[in-house]
Amino acid sequence: MPASQSSSAQSARQALADRLHDIRLDAGLSARALSAAAGWHEAKVSKIEHGKQQPSESDIRGWCATCSASHLVPELIAELRSVDSMWLDWRRAERTGLRHLNVAVRDLYDRTKQYRSYCQSMLPGLLQTPDYTTAVLTSIRDRRRVAVDDIGATVAERIDRQRILTQGGHTFAFVLEEAALHYQVGGPVVLGGQLRHVLEVMRLASVSVGVIPADVDRSPRWPVEDFYIFDNAQANVELVSGFLTITQPREVGMYSETFTALAQLAVYGPAARSLISSALADLPE
Incomplete structure (x- = not known):
């Protein structure tokens, strides 16, 4: 989703990023520690939390599993899909x-x-x-x-x-x-x-x-x-x-x-x- 298409879409994406940030803090993990535990590049968590990279559904599952918050996966994936639906590329739609x-x-x-x-x-x-x-x-x-x-x-x-x-x-x-x-x-x-x-x-x-x-x-x-x-x-x-x-x-x-x-x-x-x-x-x- 292009970040520049709408402040609505951008705000929704940042709201999801903020939720993931809070889940990490509740688990007592640093951004680097979460990346390491999930097997990601050390900068990935920071990019997601600052809205520079949108997480995939797989990223959300891995994030929640590492933070012992797997019960939140369905809700967060639904939120991700809602963010995606704000901007529909005609080729995809x-x-x-x-x-x-x-x-x-x-x-x-x-x-x-x-x-x-x-x-x-x-x-x-x-x-x-x-x-x-x-x-x-x-x-x-x-x-x-x-x-x-x-x-x-x-x-x-x-x-x-x-x-x-x-x-x-x-x-x-x-x-x-x-x-x-x-x-x-x-x-x-x-x-x-x-x-x-x-x-x-x-x-x-x-x-x-x-x-x-x-x-x-x-x-x-x-x-x-x-x-x-x-x-x-x-x-x-x-x-x-x-x-x-x-x-x-x-x-x-x-x-x-x-x-x-x-x-x-x-x-x-x-x-x-x-x-x-x-x-x-x-x-x-």
Whole structure:
């Protein structure tokens, strides 16, 4: 996990390192003594405790065995896997296809009461039609060279997720850059169907769709990376190289503040519908 990807990920990694440090102190061992007893290079323990080297599951087992704390192994390995999941390299995450990543977040969407998303280049998943989703996933599969072709099953999973829009107990706030209404993912026919679908979804009482006009003054807030906020507990960001999960309250708060600022630049209701209708009218026959 790259240490620079997020302060949330870095803080979680350091918290694990601090726990291992405390376990060593409770066992009355110096860093050098633990390394020697475990058969490691003498600097390994120090590197792990200072966050310069992430331990493997095998390292945790050896650490706990040497410190007579084997009962903590399951808990620490679970914590390690949680740290790993904060940053997912696309190559690692998609080696078995695309569907499992979408299944993995099903419960997250189901339990979220307040969902907020900002997108600058395409329509977000909860607003997508099957054809638009198919075009997006096909592009991802080809661009990232995903070996397993499970697009049909992935589309079905993502479309089923949209049931939460009408279940009650959830609210959804979408902020889009006007450019997202014009990028032809899948071609003009697919985009036309997608834009008409957004106009329909906007009628739902649980849904708010704001569009930031292309000619608005961006001095208050520039466009940023696409992000998704789940209540005030978590924010997800899709980057070129991987998928970032942010859970540190201060950092989630930064994304929440950014969403509010971007939402204030957007237009809603008839004005947003006018921009979407204009994008529809601009499509070639």
